[in-house]
Amino acid sequence: xxxxxxxxxxxxxxxxxxxxxxxxxxxxxxxxxxxxxxxxxxxxxxxxxxxxxxxxxxxxxxxxxxxxxxxxxxxxxxxxxxxxxxxxxxxxxxxxxxxxxxxxxxxxxxxxxxxxxxxxxxxxxxxxxxxxxxxxxxxxxxxxxxxxxxxxxxxxxxxxxxxxxxxxxxxxxxxxxxxxxxxxxxxxxxxxxxxxxxxxxxxxxxxxxxxxxxxxxxxxxxxxxxxxxxxxxxxxxxxxxxxxxxxxxxxxxxxxxxxxxxxxxxxxxxxxxxxxxxxxxxxxxxxxxxxxxxxxxxxxxxxxxxxxxxxxxxxxxxxxxxxxxxxxxxxxxxxxxxxxxxxxxxxxxxxxxxxxxxxxxxxxxxxxxxxxxxxxxxxxxxxxxxxxxxxxxxxxxxxxxxxxxxxxxxxxxxxxxxxxxxxxxx
Amino acid sequence: xxxxxxxxxxxxxxxxxxxxxxxxxxxxxxxxxxxxxxxxxxxxxxxxxxxxxxxxxxxxxxxxxxxxxxxxxxxxxxxxxxxxxxxxxxxxxxxxxxxxxxxxxxxxxxxxxxxxxxxxxxxxxxxxxxxxxxxxxxxxxxxxxxxxxxxxxxxxxxxxxxxxxxxxxxxxxxxxxxxxxxxxxxxxxxxxxxxxxxxxxxxxxxxxxxxxxxxxxxxxxxxxxxxxxxxxxxxxxxxxxxxxxxxxxxxxxxxxxxxxxxxxxxxxxxxxxxxxxxxxxxxxxxxxxxxxxxxxxxxxxxxxxxxxxxxxxxxxxxxxxxxxxxxxxxxxxxxxxxxxxxxxxxxxxxxxxxxxxxxxxx
Numbered sequence: 001x002x003x004x005x006x007x008x009x010x011x012x013x014x015x016x017x018x019x020x021x022x023x024x025x026x027x028x029x030x031x032x033x034x035x036x037x038x039x040x041x042x043x044x045x046x047x048x049x050x051x052x053x054x055x056x057x058x059x060x061x062x063x064x065x066x067x068x069x070x071x072x073x074x075x076x077x078x079x080x081x082x083x084x085x086x087x088x089x090x091x092x093x094x095x096x097x098x099x100x101x102x103x104x105x106x107x108x109x110x111x112x113x114x115x116x117x118x119x120x121x122x123x124x125x126x127x128x129x130x131x132x133x134x135x136x137x138x139x140x141x142x143x144x145x146x147x148x149x150x151x152x153x154x155x156x157x158x159x160x161x162x163x164x165x166x167x168x169x170x171x172x173x174x175x176x177x178x179x180x181x182x183x184x185x186x187x188x189x190x191x192x193x194x195x196x197x198x199x200x201x202x203x204x205x206x207x208x209x210x211x212x213x214x215x216x217x218x219x220x221x222x223x224x225x226x227x228x229x230x231x232x233x234x235x236x237x238x239x240x241x242x243x244x245x246x247x248x249x250x251x252x253x254x255x256x257x258x259x260x261x262x263x264x265x266x267x268x269x270x271x272x273x274x275x276x277x278x279x280x281x282x283x284x285x286x287x288x289x290x291x292x293x294x295x296x297x298x299x300x301x302x303x304x305x306x307x308x309x310x311x312x313x314x315x316x317x318x319x320x321x322x323x324x325x326x327x328x329x330x331x332x333x334x335x336x337x338x339x340x341x342x343x344x345x346x347x348x349x350x351x352x353x354x355x356x357x358x359x360x361x362x363x364x365x366x367x368x369x370x371x372x373x374x375x376x377x378x379x380x381x382x383x384x385x386x387x388x389x390x391x392x393x394x395x396x397x398x399x400x401x402x403x404x405x406x407x408x409x410x411x412x413x414x415x416x417x418x419x420x421x422x423x424x425x426x
Numbered sequence: 427x428x429x430x431x432x433x434x435x436x437x438x439x440x441x442x443x444x445x446x447x448x449x450x451x452x453x454x455x456x457x458x459x460x461x462x463x464x465x466x467x468x469x470x471x472x473x474x475x476x477x478x479x480x481x482x483x484x485x486x487x488x489x490x491x492x493x494x495x496x497x498x499x500x501x502x503x504x505x506x507x508x509x510x511x512x513x514x515x516x517x518x519x520x521x522x523x524x525x526x527x528x529x530x531x532x533x534x535x536x537x538x539x540x541x542x543x544x545x546x547x548x549x550x551x552x553x554x555x556x557x558x559x560x561x562x563x564x565x566x567x568x569x570x571x572x573x574x575x576x577x578x579x580x581x582x583x584x585x586x587x588x589x590x591x592x593x594x595x596x597x598x599x600x601x602x603x604x605x606x607x608x609x610x611x612x613x614x615x616x617x618x619x620x621x622x623x624x625x626x627x628x629x630x631x632x633x634x635x636x637x638x639x640x641x642x643x644x645x646x647x648x649x650x651x652x653x654x655x656x657x658x659x660x661x662x663x664x665x666x667x668x669x670x671x672x673x674x675x676x677x678x679x680x681x682x683x684x685x686x687x688x689x690x691x692x693x694x695x696x697x698x699x700x701x702x703x704x705x706x707x708x709x710x711x712x713x714x715x716x717x718x719x720x721x722x723x724x725x726x727x728x729x730x731x732x733x734x735x736x737x738x739x740x741x742x743x744x745x746x747x748x749x750x751x752x753x754x755x756x757x758x759x760x761x762x763x764x765x766x767x768x769x770x771x772x773x774x775x776x777x778x779x780x781x782x783x784x785x786x787x788x
Contacts, residue, residue, distance in 0.1 A: 395600030
């Protein structure tokens with residue numbers, strides 16, 4: 001082994017256990033941290049250290065790509081011309097007229113998130129979250145009030161118009177098919193293989209596969225985040241209370257955790273979803289249920305952390321200073337005990353996506369909205385016919401997304417685990 | 427130790443109550459409840475028919491009573507002490523005296539057979555699937571874990587870590603569809619059957635492969651069964667390596683840096699003996715806890731696999747029951763898989779104490 005590189009003084013005081021792991025990217029990080037600047041928060045340091053690993057970086061790239069597709073889905077795949085000129089000389093944009101509320105709200109939300117993340121440096125994190133929730137909520141609400149696309153969309157009008165000359169010219173999105181465009185003007189008995197017109201082929205009911213997959217990115221991302229978000233909130237709350245109060249609360253709480261752990265998650269999920277009627281809210285229902293059945297892991301980890309923390313000096317000090325319980329729990333203990341929760345959350349997002357894919361696969365998901373699992377279920381059809389492109393592409397999308405989250409979770413675990421750092425020192 | 431076991435067994439009772447209560451009330455509070463299927467069918471019936479069906483459901487499940495009473499009725503039915511019941515001449519249950527009785531899991535509404543019989547048929551199938559899966563998972567995971575620790579930071583460690591994580595991320599539904607589509611389909615390769623556990627007519631086959639009296643090669647029952655098991659077992663196996671292998675690697679790494687391993691190396695033992703004779707055996711300890719703990723998650727996994735390959739095991743029975751709103755079958759499924767899970771956790775804890783004299787529960 002080569003001699004360890006000289007370590008800046010400040011980096012050593014940052015954390016003695018980390019010193020050995022400072023090579024390559026982390027050495028640069030340490031140098032950057034040595035600059036006389038506002039010290040990074042714990043979370044920021046963990047993020048930088050995690051993303052410095054190539055696995056997490058690749059995973060992050062893929063997720064960024066998926067997120068871009070989700071945000072700009074209508075700009076990439078739509079049957080409606082962006083701009084067109086009719087034979088009578090009027091120039092119009094059917095694309096704008098047919099935008100759905102979410103199509104408008106998502107880019108606005110994303111822009112706001114980026115602005116809050118990288119701008120407003122002086123603001124506290126809690127303030128940023130508050131602004132994001134309030135303004136984001138009103139943006140979504142407003143877009144549902146303001147944007148109202150025509151209820152009935154006839155996709156073939158524009159293709160037919162171009163062919164018959166009623167439309168002089170039209171500018172299209174890269175993929176010229178909407179996800180629910182069943183191409184009724186060109187009915188086919190069999191799905192079409194990937195080609196220049198249909199980049200990834202068509203599905204069994206004649207829709208464009210690429211378009212459906214791009215619009216399905218939204219569901220995949222939303223399921224992961226919302227379901228895991230619910231699970232984390234419940235888990236941290238229950239686990240935190242168990243760890244802090246221990247005794248009776250702990251005993252009862254652990255029974256609750258055991259009950260939910262002993263029911264196979266899939267079993268409960270299936271019972272919930274199969275027994276309640278399916279409508280346009282089913283997706284949100286699925287997210288809530290996944291959240292409700294998968295919080296036990298977070299509760300266990302938070303409980304263990306809080307049991308450790310409650311004896312420590314700084315927690316005792318908050319009690320001695322007479323701080324309210326709320327402050328002790330959320331401002332002082334939680335930030336110090338949240339690290340293992342992040343790792344589990346990253347794996348949890350992956351398994352939430354898998355759960356949604358399975359539900360859609362067996363036909364318990366959404367009926368018409370595109371979802372990767374539902375697309376995958378069309379690969380093997382009645383009579384044993386097998387369509388390879390419907391099997392490969394949606395499955396690959398699920399796999400890559402799940403793999404990305406797992407890679408990030410793995411790197412995150414290594415980044416916050418003092419043992420791995422000790423091991424690389426030994 | 428005995429007190430500990432008894433205490434744990436007693437603690438299982440409230441847990442099982444909780445599990446069945448959650449499942450029961452989810453079903454009871456859903457629109458239509460367990461009788462939901464007749465609501466949709468009611469349009470096709472005349473009012474007399476529908477009323478008869480309703481009366482049947484009410485008598486059978488006590489749907490006209492409060493939901494808590496309905497749950498109490500079910501608990502009474504499965505408990506060994508309580509009010510007995512017998513079928514009257516109209517085929518409806520009637521309460522008899524209080525006392526000891528055989529616990530009764532009820533009768534399946536959709537299949538018209540006792541629930542116990544159905545699960546007694548389905549459980550061995552699932553156990554067979556998992557019985558083949560578990561040893562394969564263990565052997566591969568243990569060896570890859572040990573070698574990853576042995577060559578820590580080298581290419582084997584890095585590639586096996588990433589590859590197993592990738593395998594873990596492959597959705598079972600995707601693997602199943604690909605395997606069926608490419609290896610069991612007339613359009614591509616027709617190497618394996620698409621589903622089930624035996625070919626038609628497997629019952630008439632000889633057990634072992636051989637030549638029939640006419641001199642024709644026959645594969646026999648055993649080979650036929652194995653042939654059907656290949657794809658489902660692949661689907662069950664590949665995803666389970668990552669967690670165990672990672673655990674094994676961490677455990678070996680910990681023991682390798684222990685004093686006694688250094689001593690063994692210092693007194694000049696060959697590397698292989700140090701690794702396998704000294705470090706490996708102690709590194710197995712933390713794996714014992716997960717040995718039994720892995721079984722519940724395998725049960726969940728085999729639900730998906732049984733669905734994809736249409737194998738009539740526990741998972742498929744449960745799925746069918748849920749879709750048919752077959753209350754007794756669903757509740758019995760929750761009860762059985764809950765008990766299996768809890769017993770596995772208990773066994774894991776006990777094994778840990780048996781293997782490590784430092785651990786004591788008294």
